[in-house]
Amino acid sequence: MRANVTAHKDYVIAKIDPRLYGSFIEHLGRAVYSGIYEPDHETADKHGFRQDVIELIKDIDVPVTRYPGGNFVSAYNWEDGIGPKEDRPTRLDLAWHTSESNEVGIHEFAEWAEQAGTEMMLAVNLGSRGLDEARAFLEYVNHPGGSYWSDLRKQNGREAPWNVKLWCLGNEMDGPWQIGQKTAAEYGRVAFETAKAMRAFDKNIELVVCGSSSPKMATYPEWESTVLDYTYDTVDYISLHMYFDNHEKNMANYLAKACLLDNYIDTIAAVIKATKAKKRSKHDVYISFDEWNVWYHSNEQDKKILGGNDGWPHAPALLEDIYDFADTLQVGCILNTFIRHSDVVKIGCLAQLVNVIAPIMTVKGGPAWRQSTYYPYLYASQYGRGTALNLAVNSPSYDTEFAKNVAYLDISAVVSDKDGALTFFIVNRHPDESIELDLSLQGFTHQRIIMDKVMSGHALDAKNGPEAEPVAPKDGQGAAVTQQKLTASIAPMSYRMIRLGV
Template identity: 75%
Template sequence: MKASITAHKDFTVANIDPRLYGSFIEHLGRAIYTGIYEPDHPSADEQGFRQDVIELIKEIDVPVTRYPGGNFVSSYNWEDGIGPKENRPTRLDLAWHTSENNAVGIHEFANWAEKVGTEMMLAVNLGSRGLDEARSFLEYVNHPGGSYWSDLRKHNGREDPWNVKLWCLGNEMDGPWQIGQKTADEYGRLAFETAKAMRAFDKNIELVVCGSSSPMMDSYPDWESTVLDYTYDTVDYISLHMYFENNSLHMYFENNDSNATHYLAKAEQLEHYIETVAAVIKTTKAKKRSDHDVFISFDEWNVWYHSREQDKAILEGADGWPQAPALLEDIYDFADTLQVACILNTFIRHSDVVKIGCMAQLVNVIAPIMTVEGGPAWRQTIFYPYMYASRYGRGTALNLAVNCERYDTDFATQVPYLDVSCVQSDDDGSLAFFIVNRHASEEIEFDIALEGFEHHTVIEDKVISGYDLSQTNSPQAETVIPQEGTRISLVDQRLNATIEPLSYRMIRLSL
């Protein structure tokens, strides 16, 4: 099979916000305890953070991390996580039916974020609490001093404010599983008043209002329309969440390649989701005759289905209220590697409207990084497409013309077998192509015409290919890893290469 691609220097999508490659840490399962924080671990630093995990996170270069939830935030009292640890209360977390000892709170998370080099994205509780909690939390975190909450922060050991810029107004408030679920009108009104109060403190912070938890919600996309009608001129982003499942591949087809092609088409649903909400934003802006822009914060996304059956006992309360049990610990396979690569390509191609993204989550909980308590940290199969996109997907996204064969599924039509995005670096002008072959049995020979560019050298060519779709990594062996690419040439501004069936390839070209 052959495909042709044209990359033109003047045909661009947008300059990519680096925060498109962010992540998420929630008080859920082992994301924090025995994930990023394990004081008794051999690699733990003086503050209890696992340095082996920190080094893996630095490999990805995570620009922003959302905290403390997630569903957890909707019944969370942030004040429980400040002051001497021996005085902090243990609370029952209603979201995940576990106990939370609050050994990690805002001070600890901020210290970890500084070590990792990530910006904090904080969420306020608009489920069981509301406006007053939000303004107090903001004052505690961002005010220099001379007020009750800022002076309490100083008393607790942090002299300077953290000056957190990015704030989420609750989490998934449309969801019936959410503590304090609200109708779109109830939430829209509360979010507007909370945003107004937070902006009275600092008009320059960035605020994220809750959009739909999934495109499968009955309230979607009316939810977005109603909420934005209340909040449009007071917020900067509307959040979207989406998780990708492939139960049929493993439960019914047992590694059926053609079903994997079906699975990899699910990024088309993501594309439709983004475009629909972008249209709602545009319509609301026109209706309000506003000169303000609102963008999308896709602050929860990932593959999630492997662990759902095994988690039922804990979530239904059969084990009481355990502290940091193993929850949502999906062990990803090679098929998931390709899916994550397609998701990231979709975000890059829509970087004009999607400005923030948070892979959910970063460690242990549906995560690219896993840990063994007291043992090693290791990379899941999905680590690599995330790492390459974060490292080399910062700059200007190009609007590519792709000509290749296509296929239909029961939920998407005209899906291209070759899924590709391209970014030109703002730092050195290099081009990075991120490519997935969705075809189950045919390699694709592709030709890229570089119009208006002067790139003449292939500086990096990595391939993840040839694995059984169910192949996973483990603490004992990281089997699914990148290899050096072959069969590639760059002559007279034309790049020619071949990608194997069901494969990922990342190619970088220099000036």
């Protein structure tokens, strides 16, 4: 099987916002407690943060991390997480039917974020609370001093403001599972007034308004149209969420689901354009895809806790999907989709970062380890920053019941804004045939391969674990650049990353 691709230096999509490779930490399961925070762990620092976990995160170079939720935020009182830890209340978390000790709050998370080298993306509660609590939280976090909330921050040990730039106006407010669910009109009005108040404090912050929780929602895409009608000129991004599953164990369908993601993004991009035209606005709104991942392996095991049949446990194991090699390929396809839509998708948050549907797992009191999905995320974050190229792809394809002409070759390309390297991210969706890749480099002077990493040859259900990580990249073989062409044999059911230098 052969595929022909053309990369031209002048055929570009957009400059990629580095925040496309962000992630998410929610007070859910073991994401915080025994995930990033475990004071008794042998690697923990004086603040209680596991340094083995931080090192794995720093290797990825996560640019931004969303916090504290997620569904959790819609019944969260941020004031519970400030002041002396011994005085903080334990609350019942209605979203995940657990108890929250509030041992970690904004001060602790900010310290962790600084250590991990990531910016904070904070969410305000527009479910059980509203405008007043949101503006108080913003003042607490960002005001230098001389006001009630900023002086309270100083009293609690933080002299300088954190100057958080990116704020989410609630979470998944269209969802019937959400505490304080609203209609699009109800939410649009509240989000507009909250945005107006927050901008009265600082007109330069960036605000994310809630879009659909999924393209399967009955209110999609009318929800986005209504919400943006209220908020368009006061927000910068509209959020989208989507999770992927393979319950039917059909790999052809599973790896084609990135086409559904394509359609989702294209639809909301069209709604944004229509709203801008309707309002005759000069303002641009982009997409913040701030929850995405594979999520289905843990569904059955979580039913007892989520159904309320296990009391209100503190930091139980929840949503702890153990990913397989098939999921690695899926994550590669999702990231390629975001790169190809980087003109409209500016922010992305892999949900989540540690233990909860995450690329990094921990054993309480034991090691931290990488899931197989860690690697496509790692490579995209490390080498996917720069300018995305608009590739011309001619590949054999297949049909599914929901998508036609799904190319067996899934590929994206980025020209680095750091060293000028040209990186190709490649997935072969075919179950048993290699793809002989012939890639024309037009206008480029890149003549050598500086890195070639491949994940292939694994059983689709192969997994990593705390004892061993067998599903990991190896050096690729056989790729070559001659006469401004890159040639390579892309193994069936494989992920590959090839970097070219001048």
